[in-house]
Amino acid sequence: MESAVREGGVVTDTHAVTQKLRPHAEDAFAGELKALAAADDRPRPERWRLSPWAVATYLLGGELPDGTVITPKYVGPRRIVEVAVTTLATDRALLLLGVPGTAKTWVSEHLAAAVSGDSTLLVQGTAGTAEEAMRYGWNYAQLLAHGPSRDALVPSPVMRAMSEGMTARVEELTRVPADVQDTLITVLSEKTLPIPELGEEVQAVRGFNLIATANDRDRGVNELSSALRRRFNTVVLPLPEMAEAEVEIVARRVDQLGRSLDLPSVPDGIEEIRRVVTVFRELRSGMTSDGRTKLKSPSGTLSTAEAISVITGGLALAAHFGDGVLRAGDVAAGIQGAVVRDPSADQTVWQEYLEAVVRERDGWKDFYRACREVSA
Known part of the structure; x- marks a missing residue:
């Protein structure tokens, strides 16, 4: 009963x-x-x-x-x-x-x-x-x-x-x-x-x-x-001031959603969450996190809620078509879809960001390859 x-x-x-x-x-x-x-x-x-x-x-x-x-x-x-x-x-x-x-x-x-x-x-x-x-x-x-x-x-x-x-x-x-x-x-x-x-x-x-x-x-x-x-x-209500605060928000909310959908736990994908949050913060601010490179911003808002959606979709891919661990390939399509809202303008912004920032960043080679495969 x-x-x-x-x-x-x-x-x-x-x-x-x-x-x-x-x-x-x-x-x-x-x-x-x-x-x-x-x-x-x-x-x-x-x-x-x-x-x-x-x-x-x-x-x-x-x-x-x-x-x-x-x-x-x-x-x-x-x-x-x-x-x-x-x-x-x-x-x-x-x-x-x-x-x-x-x-x-x-x-x-x-x-x-x-x-x-x-x-x-x-x-x-x-x-x-x-x-x-x-x-x-x-x-x-x-x-x-x-x-x-x-x-x-x-x-x-x-x-x-x-x-x-x-x-x-x-x-x-x-x-x-x-x-x-x-x-x-x-x-x-x-x-x-x-x-x-x-x-x-x-x-x-x-x-x-x-x-x-x-x-x-x-x-x-x-x-x-x-x-x-x-x-x-x-x-x-402001956007999170610090990157780690936004990572915490995304991880906490994705974990709640994941439990209701029987998806893998968030800790297995915390590094991908951190990468998605970094990309969103850099593109919406028009500057890399180290302050060295100016960037063009896309037409979308790239909000915390959208980051949550990208990670949740990636977890679903990892659970149903992968090994259950969130990887770069699982979030690549979602993050491109969030960034490229206006194909005529945002596609150029995204490609320039991939080549000028992601390609040159240490430890991001897998993310770069996954995003390029989706863009091809």
Whole structure:
């Protein structure tokens, strides 16, 4: 018989959780959250599952007095996390801003999981996001049969969060049409969501707040209005400053993904991870790591998230078509695909980098040969 646990009155099938390809943060790290709640004796804002100190510890990692190890979810400046957590404890909404691949969505999910115990009150922003996704919609069968009523109303994730004192999330806010973005102004300033069809309103209860993520590097973005931007406290998530920090982030995340996909362990491929991170950092900065050679940068962002994707794909190749050990040949195709997004421009950048840098670098001959074979 499959095992089950009871958390907050809900029976959770632990086998089902482990079989999910991508469990929600509150499920994947339920043990850590439970241990933190038990050890947390600091003041908690209304309806928060943890104190701000415990939320920061959950994201940054640490060791509890009973010896429980809390794994880091975010590797970066502590002050950034502290400001983000503190913002959620005020009446200001939080905007996580950064270039693609700086873990905005990841941080947003884990913040919601630690604060509210539920990261699923989510609006995914796209060019087609409608106003109903931010406010509410209608069950048209009920609406036609009985007219406008509470029973016919379908609350959005934002409305649910307001009613229950939870944390709502809006991903890629700048991809949402400007008129739909501005439906949040009243929610964030007055903490009220009018329902004119019923002559009613939903008032947010204590504990409600909202986390939005945005970047301005992708095409097709809609700038936030000054009125909406004023309702947010903006926290910029930077790319990792040091190469080893980025290697750690990639290795940790690939290891988590690899376990869910039954792929080889990361330690067997740490040198390839270091090489991929080096290539990405040099090309996006336009300079080799020793500062001696200037480089052309490709059109893509070459983010940490893309490095994770390259390594995960390489591990899959090593597992299914190799000996299980990550090698240069396993990452060559993936790294070329990440760099060469615009064939007319990026192919030249990549070839020049291979010949001027990779070919001459000690210990990189296998990587050079593998990349040349893919390029041929």
